[in-house]
Amino acid sequence: MKRIAESTVRRLSLYLSFLEGIDRQGLKTISSDELARLGGTTSAQVRKDLSLFGSFGKRGLGYSVPELSGKLREILGLGKQWRVCIIGAGKIGAALARYRGFAERGFNVTAVYDSDEAKIGKRWENLTVRPISELEKDATKQDFDIAVVATPAENTPAVAKQVVRAGIKAILNFAPVQLSVPSDVTVRNVNMAMELEGLSFALSNRGE
Amino acid sequence: MKRIAESTVRRLSLYLSFLEGIDRQGLKTISSDELARLGGTTSAQVRKDLSLFGSFGKRGLGYSVPELSGKLREILGLGKQWRVCIIGAGKIGAALARYRGFAERGFNVTAVYDSDEAKIGKRWENLTVRPISELEKDATKQDFDIAVVATPAENTPAVAKQVVRAGIKAILNFAPVQLSVPSDVTVRNVNMAMELEGLSFALSNRGE
DNA sequence: ATTAGTTTGTGAACTAATTCACAAGCGCCA
DNA sequence: TGGCGCTTGTGAATTAGTTCACAAACTAAT
Ligand SMILES: NC(=O)c1ccc[n+]([C@@H]2O[C@H](COP(=O)([O-])OP(=O)(O)OC[C@H]3O[C@@H](n4cnc5c(N)ncnc54)[C@H](O)[C@@H]3O)[C@@H](O)[C@H]2O)c1
Ligand SMILES: NC(=O)c1ccc[n+]([C@@H]2O[C@H](COP(=O)([O-])OP(=O)(O)OC[C@H]3O[C@@H](n4cnc5c(N)ncnc54)[C@H](O)[C@@H]3O)[C@@H](O)[C@H]2O)c1
Numbered sequence: 001m002k003r004i005a006e007s008t009v010r011r012l013s014l015y016l017s018f019l020e021g022i023d024r025q026g027l028k029t030i031s032s033d034e035l036a037r038l039g040g041t042t043s044a045q046v047r048k049d050l051s052l053f054g055s056f057g058k059r060g061l062g063y064s065v066p067e068l069s070g071k072l073r074e075i076l077g078l079g080k081q082w083r084v085c086i087i088g089a090g091k092i093g094a095a096l097a098r099y100r101g102f103a104e105r106g107f108n109v110t111a112v113y114d115s116d117e118a119k120i121g122k123r124w125e126n127l128t129v130r131p132i133s134e135l136e137k138d139a140t141k142q143d144f145d146i147a148v149v150a151t152p153a154e155n156t157p158a159v160a161k162q163v164v165r166a167g168i169k170a171i172l173n174f175a176p177v178q179l180s181v182p183s184d185v186t187v188r189n190v191n192m193a194m195e196l197e198g199l200s201f202a203l204s205n206r207g208e
Numbered sequence: 209m210k211r212i213a214e215s216t217v218r219r220l221s222l223y224l225s226f227l228e229g230i231d232r233q234g235l236k237t238i239s240s241d242e243l244a245r246l247g248g249t250t251s252a253q254v255r256k257d258l259s260l261f262g263s264f265g266k267r268g269l270g271y272s273v274p275e276l277s278g279k280l281r282e283i284l285g286l287g288k289q290w291r292v293c294i295i296g297a298g299k300i301g302a303a304l305a306r307y308r309g310f311a312e313r314g315f316n317v318t319a320v321y322d323s324d325e326a327k328i329g330k331r332w333e334n335l336t337v338r339p340i341s342e343l344e345k346d347a348t349k350q351d352f353d354i355a356v357v358a359t360p361a362e363n364t365p366a367v368a369k370q371v372v373r374a375g376i377k378a379i380l381n382f383a384p385v386q387l388s389v390p391s392d393v394t395v396r397n398v399n400m401a402m403e404l405e406g407l408s409f410a411l412s413n414r415g416e
Numbered sequence: 417a418t419t420a421g422t423t424t425g426t427g428a429a430c431t432a433a434t435t436c437a438c439a440a441g442c443g444c445c446a
Numbered sequence: 447t448g449g450c451g452c453t454t455g456t457g458a459a460t461t462a463g464t465t466c467a468c469a470a471a472c473t474a475a476t
Binding site: 004006009010012013014016017018038039040075076077078082084091092094095096098099101102105106107145146169170171172176178184186188190191192193194195196197198199200201202203204205206 | 212214217218220221222224225226246247248283284285286290292299300302303304306307309310313314315353354377378379380384385386388392394396398399400401402403404405406407408409410411412413414
């Protein structure tokens with residue numbers, strides 16, 4: 001299969017969320033044009049994105065909402081349940097662990113780790129905070145798919161090393177540092193300071 | 209000035225954070241090549257990004273770390289202090305309000321809003337949660353620059369309308385919905401479900 | 417003062433992503 | 447059955463973004 005751009009994957013994810021809304025409204029079909037309007041893009045873009053994976057629509061009619069949802073879920077790998085661990089039982093970790101939106105999409109938080117003695121052993125929702133030193137051992141049994149890393153920036157490179165050693169192949173990183181990992185490990189960064197700086201730039205350069 | 213791509217702004221932001229690290233290490237100059245290695249890009253990219261705004265380096269030497277930091281801060285509009293309000297005093301809102309990393313970069317959270325009677329009036333750090341209905345009135349006095357929106361998806365379009373009516377020109381949106389706002393308002397989305405789906409896609413399509 | 421060794425800044429070349437534009441397919445109706 | 451209105455799927459054209467490649471500028475060493 002040809003290489004798919006990250007921007008394409010982001011849009012697919014967006015289309016899926018729109019389709020779920022449309023489905024709740026009870027509509028049966030949708031055109032590339034409507035999908036484009038919802039996503040702030042063009043109908044050609046929508047059709048091109050989808051055409052990378054097959055042809056799912058009916059000419060003259062559009063796309064069947066449930067069918068396209070299903071295809072997108074399949075493309076995005078949402079058919080299975082993913083096992084997620086959260087590392088760093090702090091403020092962000094707490095918000096994420098308690099967020100129901102993830103499980104709804106098949107991302108199940110099955111463990112939380114921290115290095116702080118004061119936090120280890122505490123109950124967190126239906127989980128107990130475990131010592132980070134046990135991550136590697138636990139991983140052989142639990143087989144985590146994704147690690148969500150929410151530790152202080154200075155410790156995060158070391159944490160990433162442990163995650164890699166534990167054999168986890170995907171990391172969602174909230175610390176404002178660039179992680180260096182082997183090429184078979186995928187990292188996505190959520191860097192809020194960077195987003196705010198993007199807004200700052202936009203505010204500072206309006207009308208130029 | 210010519211249009212600057214969002215990807216460029218993200219990289220500038222990244223360079224700045226590297227420069228701050230380098231500065232703490234006490235190094236005085238850095239080459240485009242080293243900066244590129246830190247950011248996982250190429251030296252030509254670094255130089256091209258910077259050349260969009262001027263020429264800040266010395267041939268044969270590289271860039272002065274404090275000078276380039278200063279220039280980047282200026283470019284990104286980090287010279288001033290920004291007034292930020294958080295809307296939605298829930299799990300994510302709480303994590304953000306308590307995060308010190310923002311103020312360090314000039315983003316000062318000066319108010320928190322919610323619609324829940326049970327939360328209104330409560331103290332949050334050095335702030336008191338205010339009723340969202342007062343946002344518009346408060347904005348005329350406080351003159352917020354940026355609204356961080358962390359409300360449930362279903363209420364968020366309405367919240368965005370209120371933010372726009374309050375005259376705020378930049379929104380950082382955490383709800384998994386696409387906001388439609390006038391063209392003079394800039395929106396950045398942080399959509400964690402989308403990031404996880406990106407990882408899911410990567411895990412599902414390795415080696416193809 | 418000259419030379420050797422670096423590293424910038426930037427047009428030109430290239431690659432990737434988006435948009436155009438239209439033939440072809442489908443449903444509906446007469 | 448044929449024609450009309452609509453919408454897809456996709457090569458071609460265009461636009462945007464990245465990388466190449468090299469002259470120019472600077473330091474340090476002799
Ligand atoms: N709080 C926010 O709103 C926010 C916003 C943007 C970015 N971030 C980033 O997210 C990360 C976490 O932020 P936070 O506010 O939740 O911090 P926090 O201090 O509340 O939590 C960090 C947790 O990580 C744990 N920890 C430290 N070292 C560890 C290690 N080696 N292994 C395992 N656990 C370890 C700490 O014990 C603590 O419980 C930071 O990198 C921060 O910059 C946070
Ligand atoms: N918690 C997470 O880790 C997480 C992760 C990803 C995305 N999100 C998204 O962030 C948003 C907030 O999530 P959360 O977990 O903090 O939810 P939450 O329920 O803890 O908090 C939401 C808050 O918004 C308030 N609110 C509701 N309607 C409002 C209105 N019209 N005006 C002002 N305030 C209003 C509620 O009273 C509540 O205090 C949601 O859209 C969620 O999907 C959260």
